[in-house]
Amino acid sequence: MQTEKRLPTLGETLFVLIGFGLIMTTFILKFDISIHLALLTTWFLIIIVGLKIGYNYKEMQQGLLNGVSDGLEAVLVLLSVGALIGTWISGGVVPSIIYYGLAIIDPNIFLMAAFIICTVTSIATGTSFGSAGTAGIAMMAIGASFGFPLPLVAGAVISGCYVGDKLSPLSDTTVMTASLSKVDLIDHIKSMLTVSLPAWIIAAALFLVTGFFFNGNGDLSAATTTMASLTEYFSISWYMLIPAAVVIGLLAFKMPSIPVILFGAFLGTIWAYLFQGATFLQAFNVMYAGNSIESGVAFIDNLLNRGGIVFMLDVIALIIFALGVGGLMEKIGVLRAIGGYLAKWANNPGKTTVSTILAGFLGNLFGGAYVSIITASKITGDNYDRQNIDRRVLSRNTEAGGTVTTPMVPWSDGGVFMAAALGVSTMSYLPFLWFNLLVLLISVIYGFTNKFIWYTKSNESEPEEIEGLEELNRTKEHRTPVGSYSK
Structure with missing residues (x-):
């Protein structure tokens, strides 16, 4: 006999959310235990609640697998970018960018220049990971040579990288958000410009x-030392930048990102063989093992001894555990329950904006960028229809709560990758994500002041009931005692 399933009650939902927060903070801050184990422990917390409300182990395992499956594209992108980072360092692409950057960028405008360079790169390529792993690493080395605090440089780099991830028509998250929100892609980008441009x-x-x-x-003594060290260990020339130009060009012509990035990694291998004195086998192996040099300059070695598929394996394991959390949350109905409570609370454009941002942030807490876009758009979408708010506002707020907050969560795909690629912890660079933070602030201001909030004509028929809300009401009316999980 199959147990009847229901949505989690408020007490059970809070038990999962508060338990998740306590596990993460206790494991990481108090006991310095791996985030991986903290997320794995959270699986069992969610499973306990799932069993209580009627799900069996096999059903929850399927939910876990579905969650991991939703993020497989991000995993493949990470593997590709890891190979790209390694070969572009060993092939002289990144060292040449660093060298020319040190030669031509004025230290006084460096932070703004780093922000602009990463903005242009990410808009042209549509990938924040690829932009941070190439131009971003170069900017980190230049900033260190100029004497800037690395968390501050990382803030400028990541801010620029997420401009393109949010706005570029080549970005998978931009396309995905427009699709899930049922908005034309160009209309979605125009809507985002009202927030993103200021x-x-x-x-x-x-x-x-x-x-x-x-x-x-x-x-500038550190910059001079860096330039001398780079010329000693790498052949520096303008034609070292050709692989970067080819990859940016292919992505600009809307070629698929994963094969293009892998092709760029192979070009890096060829460049290392032709121009950097490596044997072909040595150059080819860098795609897996990453780059390794001993220049004698500590921060140069720290920034350039990285890349390769191996470099990403720990990151990928962490993302898989986080995606599993999101899949379990979705399966047992925690996310739908949260959506029901948010729908009841969000009765004006300001609250609706905040609810979408919160739903996106929760998606990043329990999965990553792709999960956050799904939670933000699906949990709160029908509430925009109820208030006759144009779905362009939904898609804009989904990017604000989902895409933009991704690098703010230490265990999300964006947070883990940025910390690993740039060598700076998430909590260190978080205060300097000025573009990301401003997007959140301006979005909320627009919501509560009714600026750039567009409305549709009143629907002739009632909008569809938000998924889970009717069931949530039925659960509250007929639920059985919830024991130690109730308030």
């Missing part, structure tokens, strides 16, 4: 002003 201008100004206070007092 956020970008303010962030650029902040990075410019800040650059005058953190420019290493004009001491």
Whole structure:
């Protein structure tokens, strides 16, 4: 006889959310235990609640597998980017970018320049990971040579990378958000510009002003040492930049990102063999094992001894555990229950905006970028229809709560990758994600001031009941005692 299933009650939902928070903070901050084990432990917390409300182990295992499956594209992108990072370092692409950057960029405007360079790269390629793993690593080395604090440089780099991840028509998250929100892609981008453009201008100004206070007092000795070290270990020339130009060009012509990135990694292998003195087998192996040099300059070795598929395996394991959490949450109905409570609370554009941002952030807590876009758009979408708010506002807020908050969560795909690729912890660079934070602030301001909130004509028929809300009401009316999980 099959047990009747129901949505989690408020007490059970809070038990899962608070338990998740306590496990993560206790494991990481108090006992310094791996985030991987913290997420794995959370699986069992969710399974306990799932059993209580009527799910069996096999059903929850399928939910877990579905969650992991939703993020497989991100896993493949990470593997490809890992190979790209390694070969572009060994092939002289990244070292040449660093060298020319040190030669031509004024330290006073460096932070703004790093922000702009990563913005242009990410818009042209549509990938924040690829932009951070190539141009971003170069900017980190240049910033260190100029004497800037690395968390501050990472903030400028990641801010720029997420401009393109949010706005580029080549970005998978941009396309996915428009599709799930049922909005035309170009209309979606135009809607985002109302928030992103002022956020970008303010962030650029902040990075410019800040650059005058953190420019290493004009001491360029570290930059000179870095340039000398690079020329000693790498052949530096303009044609080292050809692989980067080819990859950006292919992505600009809307070629699929994964094969293009892998092709770029293979070009890096050829360049290492032709111009950097490596044997073909040595160059080819870098795609898996990553780059390795001993330049004698500590921060150069730290930034350039990275890449390869191996470099991403720990990141991928963490993302799989996080995706499993999201899959279990979805399976037992925690996310639907949260959506029901948010729908009841969000009765005006301001609250509706906040609810979408919260739903997206929860998706990043329990999965990653792809999960966050799904939770933000699906959990709160029908509430926009109820209030006759145009779905362009939904898609814009979904990007704000989903895409933009991804690098803010230490165990999300974006947070893990950025920390690993740039060598700076998530909590260190978080205060300097000025573009991302401004997008959140401006979105909320627009919601509560009714600015750039567009409305549709009143629907002739009632909008469809939000998924889970009717069941949530039925659960509250007929539920049985919930024991130790109830309030």
